[in-house]
Amino acid sequence: MNLHLYFCPGTCSFVPHVSLELVKEAYGQNFEASLINLGKGEQLTPEYKLINAQGQVPVLVADGSSLTQVIAIVNYLHEQFPNAKIFPSDPIQKAHAISMLAWMNNTVHTTFTRVFRPERFSDAGSKDAVKMVALETFKSYLAEIEDILSKGQAFICGDQLTPADIYALTFIRWAGLAKIDQQTYPNYYKYAERLAEIPSVKNIMAKEGIFLKTGR
Secondary structure, rough: OOOEEEEEOOOOHHHHHHHHHHHHHOOOOOOEEEEOOOOOOOOOOHHOOOOOOOOOOOEEOOOEEEEEEHHHHHHHHHHHOOOHHOOOOOOOHHHHHHHHHHHHHHEEEEEEEHOOOOHHHHOOOOHHHHHHHHHHHHHHHHHHEEEEHHOOOOOOOOOOOOOOHHHHHHHHHHHHHOOHHHHHHHHHHHHOHHHHOOOOHHHHHHOOOOOOOOOO
């Protein structure tokens, strides 16, 4: 099978990037990965829009078929490569993990977009207000994750790594980029440090050239 991921370092495409690394570890299935520089607008080129008309990352091209959206991509990889254990095999545990992932993708991520790109959701006069409200809301979601992780389980959905953990690692990195003190969430940050040492995660962080500690 030919698998080709289009990603931008440190974005939500990190989630399927790590999932592909888990597939590689479990099956020896190689994959290609192409960096799309969002800052330079490479996602808006005609060539890239032939791959994803929405001009976004991630995209996974699997044997010539383009798949978009984090949840769809990681679920496809789980179904195609079950021994990679991207999600739990138990149906109810898998459903809980997908529920958490959907909340992160649809709520936490979209809130942070208003922090980082408030101009997309406001006019010039209200941009700062949109950013301020979104920043406080994003902090409340970080606090929710901190509370989950204060209960002592190994991973955010129990005893197995899932894509929700990889998204959580992404969010604590984004917190630093938004000048939020990552140490405000001590259980969360210690957990993220542990995640960053898991071989599949560590390998992809190195490939993307990203680090856990961001901002000040």
